[in-house]
Amino acid sequence: MRVRKGLSAVAVALVAALAATGCGGSDSGGSGKTTVTMWTYPVIFDEAKHRAHWDETIKAFQAANPDIEVKTEIFPWANRDQALATAIAGNKGPDVVYLIPDQLPKYARNIEPVDKYLDEATKSDLHENVVQSVSIDGKMMGAPILTSASTPICNKKVFAAVGETTYPTSWNDLLTLAPKFKAKGYDITAYVGDAKQTLNQTFYPLLWQAGGDVFSPDGKSVAFNSDAGKKALGFVKQLVDGGYVDKSLITAVPPIEQTRIAQNKVGCMWSTPVAEVEKFWGKENIQVVPHFTDTRQIGYGTVGSLSMLRNAKDKEAAGKWLAFATNAEQTKKYDLASGFFSPRKSTGPLFADDPVLGEQEKQVGASTVGPLHEKARDVQGVLSPEIQAALLGKKSVEQALDDAAKAAAPLLG
Amino acid sequence: MVALPGSRGRRVRRPSAREAGTALLFVLPFLLLFAVFRFGPAIAGVVLGFTDYTIGGETGFVGLENFRRLVDDPTFWSALRVTAVFTVLSVPLSMLASLGMAMLTRRAFRGAKLFRSIFFLPVVTSLVLAGVVFTWVFAEGGPWSRAMGAIGLPAGSWLADSVLVIPALVLVSVWSRFGYGMLILLARMQDIPAELEEAALTDGASAWQRFRYVTLPQLRPALFFVAIIETTVSFQVFDMIYVMTGGGPVRSSYSLVYLLYDQGFKYFDLGYASAVGVALFVMTIIVALIQRLTLGREE
Numbered sequence: 168m169r170v171r172k173g174l175s176a177v178a179v180a181l182v183a184a185l186a187a188t189g190c191g192g193s194d195s196g197g198s199g200k201t202t203v204t205m206w207t208y209p210v211i212f213d214e215a216k217h218r219a220h221w222d223e224t225i226k227a228f229q230a231a232n233p234d235i236e237v238k239t240e241i242f243p244w245a246n247r248d249q250a251l252a253t254a255i256a257g258n259k260g261p262d263v264v265y266l267i268p269d270q271l272p273k274y275a276r277n278i279e280p281v282d283k284y285l286d287e288a289t290k291s292d293l294h295e296n297v298v299q300s301v302s303i304d305g306k307m308m309g310a311p312i313l314t315s316a317s318t319p320i321c322n323k324k325v326f327a328a329v330g331e332t333t334y335p336t337s338w339n340d341l342l343t344l345a346p347k348f349k350a351k352g353y354d355i356t357a358y359v360g361d362a363k364q365t366l367n368q369t370f371y372p373l374l375w376q377a378g379g380d381v382f383s384p385d386g387k388s389v390a391f392n393s394d395a396g397k398k399a400l401g402f403v404k405q406l407v408d409g410g411y412v413d414k415s416l417i418t419a420v421p422p423i424e425q426t427r428i429a430q431n432k433v434g435c436m437w438s439t440p441v442a443e444v445e446k447f448w449g450k451e452n453i454q455v456v457p458h459f460t461d462t463r464q465i466g467y468g469t470v471g472s473l474s475m476l477r478n479a480k481d482k483e484a485a486g487k488w489l490a491f492a493t494n495a496e497q498t499k500k501y502d503l504a505s506g507f508f509s510p511r512k513s514t515g516p517l518f519a520d521d522p523v524l525g526e527q528e529k530q531v532g533a534s535t536v537g538p539l540h541e542k543a544r545d546v547q548g549v550l551s552p553e554i555q556a557a558l559l560g561k562k563s564v565e566q567a568l569d570d571a572a573k574a575a576a577p578l579l580g
Numbered sequence: 581m582v583a584l585p586g587s588r589g590r591r592v593r594r595p596s597a598r599e600a601g602t603a604l605l606f607v608l609p610f611l612l613l614f615a616v617f618r619f620g621p622a623i624a625g626v627v628l629g630f631t632d633y634t635i636g637g638e639t640g641f642v643g644l645e646n647f648r649r650l651v652d653d654p655t656f657w658s659a660l661r662v663t664a665v666f667t668v669l670s671v672p673l674s675m676l677a678s679l680g681m682a683m684l685t686r687r688a689f690r691g692a693k694l695f696r697s698i699f700f701l702p703v704v705t706s707l708v709l710a711g712v713v714f715t716w717v718f719a720e721g722g723p724w725s726r727a728m729g730a731i732g733l734p735a736g737s738w739l740a741d742s743v744l745v746i747p748a749l750v751l752v753s754v755w756s757r758f759g760y761g762m763l764i765l766l767a768r769m770q771d772i773p774a775e776l777e778e779a780a781l782t783d784g785a786s787a788w789q790r791f792r793y794v795t796l797p798q799l800r801p802a803l804f805f806v807a808i809i810e811t812t813v814s815f816q817v818f819d820m821i822y823v824m825t826g827g828g829p830v831r832s833s834y835s836l837v838y839l840l841y842d843q844g845f846k847y848f849d850l851g852y853a854s855a856v857g858v859a860l861f862v863m864t865i866i867v868a869l870i871q872r873l874t875l876g877r878e879e
Contacts, residue, residue: 249845363826418740418829
């Protein structure tokens with residue numbers, strides 16, 4: 168009897184505990200205030216500075232909107248999709264989240280378009296390519312707050328050691344310089360072929376430079392096995408077969424300090440951000456060059472935006488917040504603090520005096536965010552191993568791209 | 581279950597209802613947690629395998645479609661092959677290493693405890709951290725490739741070789757796992773009555789014969805346990821591969837859990853990812869049953 172009573176007590180306690188934990192929502196809480204939650208990531212590397220930016224922005228926002236409380240959480244970049252997807256699936260996602268175009272198609276069904284929350288002046292102030300980069304089916308899936316340009320960067324120290332004073336601007340330049348670098352024990356560049364690496368930063372820039380694209384214009388089939396694709400992969404293979412790049416990076420990416428890039432043995436990189444090499448090369452040794460050219464001069468860049476999730480508790484409040492957080496004034500502050508570039512025309516160049524960022528900023532217009540296709544990531548999943556196969560000599564360039572296209576076909580229905 | 585020596589034939593008193601109730605009360609919190617956080621998600625995972633569930637989309641019942649897709653998916657078969665080869669190589673090697681180290685450290689010699697602790701250290705070391713270190717060890721020009729070169733073998737990076745990548749990963753896995761098996765076997769060895777070995781010694785049995793006919797049969801239940809655990813862990817190999825090879829080169833180390841991860845968290849095709857999980861679960865059960873019939877059978 169006592170046991171039964173005890174069991175009942177335990178059951179009641181557990182139910183009460185579960186009920187208590189289940190009641191941890193984040194809306195008004197009876198105070199008459201609405202709470203907007205926002206998830207973001209270390210866009211500003213220094214967490215204290217990043218936190219201070221949002222605290223200050225929230226304070227300014229609340230002066231005009233005293234009934235809306237904003238809570239921001241800064242998560243690490245690593246596994247962010249895993250955390251966000253799980254939270255959305257469990258209906259515990261934030262109201263507003265920082266996303267880049269690569270993520271937008273996959274979350275499109277969970278995103279509330281932001282067009283109606285941004286006024287016409289804002290929309291016309293945004294660069295045309297920026298608006299396109301965050302639009303799916305003609306609807307803006309996020310309010311842009313920053314842009315970037317992953318331009319090639321060259322190591323002045325390496326060029327000095329090789330005795331070169333001109334920096335490459337095209338594939339031809341790279342191929343011409345490559346033997347000279349090799350003879351002196353340096354690599355002209357590096358190709359990172361690890362499957363975890365996004366092709367947006369590795370292979371696709373070459374594909375675009377050769378005049379090709381990942382998908383056909385209607386998005387119903389892939390187009391990377393075109394002549395342009397074969398030319399782009401052929402170019403990388405030429406670098407690999409000639410011994411002009413570190414072959415080990417084709418299959419695995421060790422921490423950067425273990426690579427020849429960090430050891431000042433690589434001339435130029437188009438897939439590595441400035442922040443990653445700065446401490447090994449020294450900022451004074453970084454030479455930014457325009458996106459490389461073959462038939463087109465183009466490269467990768469991204470657009471960071473604040474998106475509202477469809478399950479946002481109070482869409483009006485969330486809309487007011489994201490419009491405020493991405494207005495011209497806040498955007499400028501954020502971009503200056505983070506070292507990214509403005510998506511707006513009215514702010515003008517932000518880093519004209521900075522020899523590195525200033526040069527990269529000039530390339531924003533020549534940058535693209537990559538395909539906004541629902542199956543873009545899935546297609547990368549089948550293409551990456553085939554690129555490795557071609558570079559390791561297991562398949563010809565043509566065979567590898569055709570096999571990848573065959574594997575991609577069922578994904579696109 | 582396998583009966584422990586000495587337990588056979590012993591009369592077991594049935595507990596009273598009150599005793600059983602009290603015992604249940606103590607078990608209840610764990611049972612609830614297990615049901616909520618293990619059993620529930622596992623059942624949900626199986627159910628999802630029959631749907632086209634994806635984040636935020638409409639979810640519909642698709643019957644066996646995901647499993648049909650699995651059968652037609654060359655990536656699934658390649659991941660299955662990688663997982664099977666990895667398991668076939670790593671489980672016996674890990675068990676051998678565990679057994680060897682347990683034999684070496686079973687005696688109470690000076691420093692035995694220190695050695696046991698050192699051998700156990702890799703088990704509590706983060707696999708991600710170990711992966712980063714071993715990526716360097718196996719890199720071209722790293723210690724491993726230099727050692728291979730010194731003995732006249734090809735000095736390239738094993739991680740970049742589609743044939744040698746699995747043996748390299750197996751070595752890391754054995755390094756990280758053998759300490760756990762060693763501890764289980766060591767505990768069982770301490771339990772083997774000393775008289776058995778003494779009797780064998782008196783009968784003139786050699787060291788090998790004592791190991792083969794006295795120690796090994798006594799270790800059977802523990803070996804069965806270690807085999808089951810090692811097989812399960814090997815079937816689920818992921819983090820180490822993610823860090824060291826990213827599934828490459830050319831999918832030579834792309835395991836089933838890697839496929840599941842990509843489908844679930846990269847492509848958000850959770851229905852298909854769940855189907856991969858169900859297939860993995862079924863395979864693990866089948867292999868465990870086979871092990872039960874061979875290693876785990878009662879004498």
